[in-house]
Amino acid sequence: MPTIDLTGKAAVVTGSGRGLGLAYAHALAAHGASVVVNDIDEDAAEQAVKSITEAGGTAVAEVVPVGGAEAADRLVSRAVQEFGRLDVLVTNAGILRDKVLWKMTDEDFDAVITTHLRATFTCARAAAVRMREQGDGGTLVLVGSPAGQRGNFGQTNYSAAKAGIAAMARTWSMELSRASITVNAIVPVAATAMTETMPALAPYVEALRNGEPLPDFLRKGEGFGTPEDCAALVPFLASDAARGITGQCIGIGGDKVALWSHPQELRAAYADGGWTSGALADAWHTSVGAEPQTVGIPAPRIPEA
Secondary structure, eight states: OOOOOOOEEEEEETTSSSSHHHHHHHHHHHHTTEEEEEEOOHHHHHHHHHHHHHOOOOOEEEEEOOOSSSHHHHHHHHHHHHOOOEEEEEEEEOOOOOOOOOOOHHHHHHHHHHIIIIIIHHHHHHHHHHHHHHHHHHHEEOOOOOOHHHHHHTTTHHHHHHHHHHHHHHHHHHTTTTGGGEEEEEOOSSSSGGGSSSSHHHHHHHHTTTTOOHHHHIIIOOOOHHHHHHHHHHHHHSSGTTTTTSSOOOEEEEEEEEEEEOOOOOOOOOOOTOOOOHHHHHGGGGTTTSOOOSSSSSOOOOOOO
């Protein structure tokens, strides 16, 4: 089994004061990386740094809301100032403003797009500039979601942002390949503030909070677990063992890891001279539209008591 050693590497993890981000920061530090912990909550950021250093790792806090270029530059500069370089960026920061389309405000939409999509862009751009200057490659890990792969009811803003993040990972993997910078999107599934709002999962998340383990049908069948279950993917992608992996969307959760497909044409039909509206209506259900694609995140399959 390969040894994952990130000694000498420096990482920035946005939104890492708690939850998945904290798990990523701990995992990177446990494998030897020095970490800039970012959060908007100063107490959470400082507590995260304390927990990492008490576990034998190296970390500092940079408290700033991500989204704009200035915040991104601050994070990169802090890594360089403290550790001399930047090798790994994990764009984890996020918020939720869930509402159905006809109730979602401009402010709801813009806040989520800024924190998820724009912050991923500005932080990745700043990191890419620094990594290209260093000249010895690097790793961008963009955090996606099943909502960005399949859509999710009440999450116009969040689904759009996460779909955009997957598209940026594919695009940047091409643009940064000559600089030996890998870019992947990860799709974590874990007990978080978002998943505990799902009625089918809420009792299990509450039980987990009380120290009870998750059952196998969730850990294996649904690929649903703790934030720590998702964390191993990040140091792996940052390591030499993953140098050839780029442009991928990789799901992880519970006992499961999976590769998501990229959008692609499933079937095609042709009409000499092009299609008319009537011809499309006549042919749709027996040709390209014979098996429509499903949408939404499948409901968890909870065994009957």
